[in-house]
Amino acid sequence: MCLAIPGKVVETFDKGGMRMGKVQFGGIVREACLEYVPETQVGEYVLVHVGFAISRIDEAEAERTYQALRDLDQLTELESPVVEEVEPGGFRQ
Amino acid sequence: MKYLDEYRDGDVAQKIVGEMRRIQTRPWVLMEVCGGQTHSIVKNGIDHLIPEGVELVHGPGCPVCVTPLEMIDKAHAIARRPNVIFCSFGDMLRVPGSEGDLFTIKSLGGDVRVVYSPLDCLKIARANPSKQVVFFAIGFETTAPANAMLAWQAHEQQVTNLSLLVSHVLVPPALEAILQADDNRVQGFLGPGHVCAVMGYREYEPISARYQVPIVVTGFEPIDILHGTLMTLQQLEEDRAVVENQYSRVLGPDGNGAAQKLVNRVFEVTDRKWRGIGMIPMSGFQLRDEFARQDAEKLFDVAEIATLEPEICISGQILRGIKKPHDCPAFGTLCTPQRPLGATMVSAEGACAAYYAYGRHLQPGKPLHQIASAETLGVPAGRGD
Numbered sequence: 001m002c003l004a005i006p007g008k009v010v011e012t013f014d015k016g017g018m019r020m021g022k023v024q025f026g027g028i029v030r031e032a033c034l035e036y037v038p039e040t041q042v043g044e045y046v047l048v049h050v051g052f053a054i055s056r057i058d059e060a061e062a063e064r065t066y067q068a069l070r071d072l073d074q075l076t077e078l079e080s081p082v083v084e085e086v087e088p089g090g091f092r093q
Numbered sequence: 094m095k096y097l098d099e100y101r102d103g104d105v106a107q108k109i110v111g112e113m114r115r116i117q118t119r120p121w122v123l124m125e126v127c128g129g130q131t132h133s134i135v136k137n138g139i140d141h142l143i144p145e146g147v148e149l150v151h152g153p154g155c156p157v158c159v160t161p162l163e164m165i166d167k168a169h170a171i172a173r174r175p176n177v178i179f180c181s182f183g184d185m186l187r188v189p190g191s192e193g194d195l196f197t198i199k200s201l202g203g204d205v206r207v208v209y210s211p212l213d214c215l216k217i218a219r220a221n222p223s224k225q226v227v228f229f230a231i232g233f234e235t236t237a238p239a240n241a242m243l244a245w246q247a248h249e250q251q252v253t254n255l256s257l258l259v260s261h262v263l264v265p266p267a268l269e270a271i272l273q274a275d276d277n278r279v280q281g282f283l284g285p286g287h288v289c290a291v292m293g294y295r296e297y298e299p300i301s302a303r304y305q306v307p308i309v310v311t312g313f314e315p316i317d318i319l320h321g322t323l324m325t326l327q328q329l330e331e332d333r334a335v336v337e338n339q340y341s342r343v344l345g346p347d348g349n350g351a352a353q354k355l356v357n358r359v360f361e362v363t364d365r366k367w368r369g370i371g372m373i374p375m376s377g378f379q380l381r382d383e384f385a386r387q388d389a390e391k392l393f394d395v396a397e398i399a400t401l402e403p404e405i406c407i408s409g410q411i412l413r414g415i416k417k418p419h420d421c422p423a424f425g426t427l428c429t430p431q432r433p434l435g436a437t438m439v440s441a442e443g444a445c446a447a448y449y450a451y452g453r454h455l456q457p458g459k460p461l462h463q464i465a466s467a468e469t470l471g472v473p474a475g476r477g478d
Contacts, residue, residue: 003129003313004235004287016215016246033212036238036352047290047343050182050232051210052239054349055290061342068314072132073441080183080209083216 003074004049006062007032009042023048026066028078050077106142109319113144116330120146122278123325124271124414126264127285128155128442129313135447137315143322150278150414151447153267153367154285156232157184157440159412161366162402164260165190167395168229171258172198172205174393178221180214181229183207188439189432191400211243218247218255227389230257234288237261237378238352241359244380244387256389259379262365264288265296266376271413272304279414281325283318284310286340293348297336305334312340359384369408369436406435411444418448425449 007023012034014020019034023046034040037053045062046053069075125131131151134140140149153159169190172179179195186195186207199205208214211228218226230240240257247255264285271279284297289310301308307328311321321339328334338344365377380388390396405423410416418424418437428434430446437443441450
């Protein structure tokens with residue numbers, strides 16, 4: 001878990017005052033916080049670590065890094081359960 | 094995959110290794126700091142591809158590995174409480190404490206949940222107002238911005254049932270601790286790429302100057318590691334000691350300013366224990382006093398828990414580059430990824446777990462270059478030719 005995973009920003013939105021995005025990693029799309037790379041636009045690539053984009057990278061670097069991480073079996077965190085936003089008492093995972 | 098060829102081409106690797114052979118005049122010991130680099134080195138057999146006199150030893154850069162047993166026991170003490178939802182990154186769940194792991198606690202009825210992002214805990218806390226939600230905030234500088242944001246949001250949004258058990262560590266003080274030890278062998282470092290994506294690398298410059306060690310910030314792909322090793326070797330052979338950046342396509346000297354700003358707003362530097370190494374002064378983060386209501390260690394009264402580590406385990410020497418995993422009598426026998434005794438076996442990024450995963454415990458009599466998968470780079474192994 002010391003590595004960041006590259007993905008493509010496919011959507012941006014605000015939530016609770018935070019700039020967020022949906023980021024595509026191969027076939028998986030997950031939410032990521034974009035507060036630390038606020039200038040990021042849809043279509044650009046970012047390095048994401050535990051749900052936070054920490055740096056912007058170009059497409060070539062993203063593709064190369066993604067492949068390297070897949071070779072190292074370092075993509076499992078993407079399969080962590082998605083926590084849904086629900087009302088009090090109705091939590092499910 | 095059109096971009097891959099250039100970086101994984103055996104010709105490029107061979108050229109780099111050839112240049113190492115050309116310039117090397119004496120033996121050198123280099124340490125790769127990041128656990129992801131260790132994993133890549135062992136998987137690709139890079140340590141056997143490079144000239145025989147250039148030894149790679151494996152550093153402390155695995156956050157799961159260096160989280161002290163004591164802190165694991167504190168986490169477990171909190172997770173066992175009936176009114177608590179304990180949240181953690183997935184790879185902490187199977188790390189054994191003095192009595193079992195988080196999976197055991199879950200199987201006994203504890204509410205233990207894996208989260209992908211620390212921000213998931215905000216959702217869980219809002220959905221469960223009658224429960225105390227506690228997040229196990231471990232990691233190096235790469236993870237600190239994420240954990241800082243959780244503490245900040247909990248504080249700003251006044252989410253009163255959410256707190257963090259913080260066990261954050263920092264790379265530069267660990268490098269200094271390694272260099273200061275009487276038995277230190279390390280003469281140059283491959284610096285941690287993704288840590289520096291957040292922090293930049295200016296804070297490594299005084300260390301490089303004071304101890305006269307080259308530090309080359311390096312990525313973790315096989316060609317990155319070979320290139321970083323060559324750059325370090327060039328400095329050593331030329332009697333230079335500066336910080337250089339092999340990974341400039343991803344990061345610059347200053348890192349991510351926005352991330353650093355929030356990290357410094359939420360955390361302050363403190364002494365931290367490292368599993369296998371012990372106390373290193375000013376080597377980690379704790380929450381600032383302003384965030385006391387978010388500090389699980391204060392809220393749950395676990396400060397008194399103190400735990401000793403198993404005596405047989407040599408992970409402390411492995412994390413400092415003094416010994417290799419196969420030097421340990423317990424490696425692959427008493428100590429396996431299923432039943433880890435210590436730091437470097439508990440996470441896939443630990444040196445012992447990486448050696449185990451790629452079969453280096455199976456054939457102790459066989460020359461290592463035959464076991465390693467140097468062929469994956471299309472280059473003949475460096476040893477014995």
